[in-house]
Amino acid sequence: MLELTCSVPSGEANMQLLRTEGDFIILVYNPAREQVRVGESIAIIDRRERHGVVVQVVETSVPDLPGILLNIIRREATETEVIRHRAEDMAERYHAVENMKYARARIMRELQVGAEGGLHYERWTGYVPSRNVEFQTISERDLIGALRASRA
Amino acid sequence: MSQQASPVDYERILRQTVDEILTRQQSGGSVFAPTRRIEEYINDFEVLSAQEENDEANLKEMPGVERLEPIEEELPIVGLDTSLATLGESDIGVVAAFRAAFMYSGIDRPPETFEYLAHFTERNRGIYSELRNVIGSPGTSTGSLDRMPYRIMNLLERIAQRRTCTQISNGIILWDGSLTRTMETSREMYEASFHIAQSNGNSIVSISKRSRLRLQTGEKITTYLDGRQGTSMAEIHNELPDEIKRDLLGRVHVVKFSDEGFTFRVDVVPSSGYDCCGAIRRLAGATSFAHGYPGVLRDAHIHAYFTAAEVTALQSLAMDRYGLQPAEMFDVRTHVFGPFG
Numbered sequence: 481m482l483e484l485t486c487s488v489p490s491g492e493a494n495m496q497l498l499r500t501e502g503d504f505i506i507l508v509y510n511p512a513r514e515q516v517r518v519g520e521s522i523a524i525i526d527r528r529e530r531h532g533v534v535v536q537v538v539e540t541s542v543p544d545l546p547g548i549l550l551n552i553i554r555r556e557a558t559e560t561e562v563i564r565h566r567a568e569d570m571a572e573r574y575h576a577v578e579n580m581k582y583a584r585a586r587i588m589r590e591l592q593v594g595a596e597g598g599l600h601y602e603r604w605t606g607y608v609p610s611r612n613v614e615f616q617t618i619s620e621r622d623l624i625g626a627l628r629a630s631r632a
Numbered sequence: 633m634s635q636q637a638s639p640v641d642y643e644r645i646l647r648q649t650v651d652e653i654l655t656r657q658q659s660g661g662s663v664f665a666p667t668r669r670i671e672e673y674i675n676d677f678e679v680l681s682a683q684e685e686n687d688e689a690n691l692k693e694m695p696g697v698e699r700l701e702p703i704e705e706e707l708p709i710v711g712l713d714t715s716l717a718t719l720g721e722s723d724i725g726v727v728a729a730f731r732a733a734f735m736y737s738g739i740d741r742p743p744e745t746f747e748y749l750a751h752f753t754e755r756n757r758g759i760y761s762e763l764r765n766v767i768g769s770p771g772t773s774t775g776s777l778d779r780m781p782y783r784i785m786n787l788l789e790r791i792a793q794r795r796t797c798t799q800i801s802n803g804i805i806l807w808d809g810s811l812t813r814t815m816e817t818s819r820e821m822y823e824a825s826f827h828i829a830q831s832n833g834n835s836i837v838s839i840s841k842r843s844r845l846r847l848q849t850g851e852k853i854t855t856y857l858d859g860r861q862g863t864s865m866a867e868i869h870n871e872l873p874d875e876i877k878r879d880l881l882g883r884v885h886v887v888k889f890s891d892e893g894f895t896f897r898v899d900v901v902p903s904s905g906y907d908c909c910g911a912i913r914r915l916a917g918a919t920s921f922a923h924g925y926p927g928v929l930r931d932a933h934i935h936a937y938f939t940a941a942e943v944t945a946l947q948s949l950a951m952d953r954y955g956l957q958p959a960e961m962f963d964v965r966t967h968v969f970g971p972f973g
Binding site for chain 2: 545546547550551557558560561562563564565567570573574576578
C-alpha cells in the first residue's frame, strides 16, 4: 500500500457527483466557480466512509437540463432583446443553472484516507462512493508517483 | 379649487414597490421542500380560475353569427400574460415566483418581463393587503397560506393590467382570460382599469382559451364556430342568463380569428368612438394569429412561462435567500402506491 501526503479538503464542495456508469463517473460543476480539464485527475472521497476513487476526466460538456430547450427556443425566436426587470441574484442564478457543465471521468484507482488524512492508492475493486463526497485535484506528479510505486 | 390627483405610476410600482412589498419578513424558516423532483417537473400552472367557476351556464338562445371582416390599419397593441411557479414549501410557509410579460405590436418596443420571488409565511400575510392598497382596493387575506401565491398572482395580474392601459394610445390592450368579477377582483378594480384604458383611447380585448359557457345543446361556446368556413364572430352577451351577466364587465363574444384556427371567447370593453365589433375587427386586421390566437398574446405567454431549468434555479436561489436547507424528498403517494404513485 502506498501513502501520499495529500490532504483532503473538508470545506463545502461545489462540484457534485451526478451518477456512475460502470467505471465512469459523471460530475456536475459550475464553470464560473470551478475549472475542469480533460486529462486531469480528481480524488473523489466519500465523507462518511473516508474511502474513494481517483478518476481521470475524459470529456466535458453541457448537460441536457429539463426545460433548457425551451429557454433556447424562446431566446432564438425573439427578434428583439427582452428587457427583464428582476433582481440581480435571480439573473445570476438563471445563468449559473443554464451554464452548468458536466465532466465524464474514468475511475483509475481506489483510495483509502489514512488517520492523518493521507491518501492510500489501491487497485479498483468496483467500489463507488455515495453522492456525499468531497473532491481534490491530484497533480500529475503525485499520481504518476503513486502508480510507479504500486508497480514496484 | 379642486386639486387633480397625479396619475399612478404603474411602471414604478412594478419595478420597485411590488418587489419591496414581496420581500418583507421573508426569513424565519429552516428547511425547504421543492414542489417536485426536477426531472418530473411539468410547467403548467393553469388552474381553474374563479372566473371560470362563475361562468358556468347555458345560453338562452343560439346567437347570430357574422363574418369577421378585418379592418387593416396600423394599430398599437400591447399583450399581457402572467405566470406563477409554486417552488415549494418551507417549514413555515410557501415559496413562489411570479412573472408578468408585456409584448408589443404595431410600435417599435421590445418585450418586457417583471419577475418576483417571495416566501409567504404567517408573519408576512400583510403583503396581500399592501398589494391591494397599491391598486386602491383595500382588503385582507383570510385564506390558507397554500392559496396565497394564487391570490398574490391575481393581484399582480391586475397591477400589470393597469400598466398595459398606460403603455399605448388609441390601440388595443390584449389580456388573457375573461372580464368577470370575482370575490378577489371586484367590479371597481376592473372599472378603474377600463377608465385608464379608455382615457388613453384604448379598447380592451380579453381572450379566454377555456370557457364553461355552453349552448342549449350542451356544446361549448368555444367550439361553436369551429366547423364554419372562414373567420366569424358572434355576440352572445344578450343570450347569457341574467345571473351570469351581472358579473360580466365586458361584452362577451365568440370569435374565430383565422380560417383554420380555434374559436375563443372574447370579452370586449371598447374605447369611446368604437363598438365591440369594431375593436375585434381592428384587432383581426392588425396582428398575426397562431391557430386563431393572437400572436402578441402567445408571445406574452411564452415569455411569462417558467421553464424547468428556471424553476430549478429559483428553488436554489430561494434556499440561499431565505437561509433554508433542503428537506428530505418525501412523496406519500410513492410510499402508498409504489410505482403507480
